[in-house]
Amino acid sequence: MALTDTTIKNAKPKDKDYKLTDEKGMYLLVARSGGKYFRLDYRFAGKRKTFALGVYPETSLKEARVERDEARKLLANNIDPLEEKKSKKVQLIAETTNTFEAIANEWFEKMRSKWTGYYAEKKWGSLKKDVFPSLGAKPIKSITPGDVRAILDSIQARGAIDIAHRVKGICALLSG
Template sequence: MLTDAQVRKIKPAEKKTKYSDEKGMYLEVTPSGGMYWCMKFRFQGKENIFSIGTYPDTTLAQARRIRDEARLKLKDGINPNEAKKQKKLQVDESTLFRALAMEWMQDRKAIIKEATYLRDLSVFEKDLFPVLGDMPIDQIKGKDVLACAKKIEERGALEMAKRSIPLTGRIFRFSIRKGIIENDPTHT
């Protein structure tokens, strides 16, 4: 079983080295100095490695807590690697197009005419939200926005179609200012 003092004293060797802790957990040290907490486990008869974190970002105590959580998942018949992947895939609701558009609209409400606000809100609710609303902003491509505009155009609402692309672009630029995305796919 490792102690904090032992971990602090570990130096890189010429070859990758593993320092065992307990319950399948170990610290892997690379020749370049990288230090990685891992846990070896068996799931459905196969040996697996669960990456816990890097040292010193993840302390010994934190690594043990994460290891214990992973072992509880195993006890419940859940592969901790799969659970970790699923957690990463869960979408942050605040980065959905709908949430960002509504936040942007709320910010503008006090400075624009009510008629403009209602017209823009109508474009969002009637035409953009059904297609883009539940998509994370960073996954929306220019072709998605163009498809929305074409759908509006096919309906014969040319003014709405004309407004939809610049309106969507404003949400992308708002998201850029918030640091959520880096570019606007409507502006290429």
């Protein structure tokens, strides 16, 4: 029998975890702690696996079914949904940790010991003032020449040509 919102809302915890089945391998796991979890059981490469579709009520029944259907499409294309989810998570982490500011900070820490204090502060100050406000949080791979050009134009507009050259060199070095 397919799940309904009413069935899910009325599901109460028992002494043991139990399942309320939906369709196409999906079910709601009602934990004895009271948590309600949408799951999908499937087989891939001869092994039984369970894919988490979401937690009720943060994930609605409709959303869980959409997620289930997407997972089943991956399976139909011989792709393990768990592995796909993991790779997307790794990619997201890489994109968020490889921001321009993070890469610049790593580079600066490596180079700092080779420079005088004044020179290091000048370089870092240029980045903090002119580059980080617009590019700092951007993933390094998504930065375009147009992004850098806009920063250089604004620096040159205030007459700081030497700073523009310094920033251009740093940006070219970091975005590689």
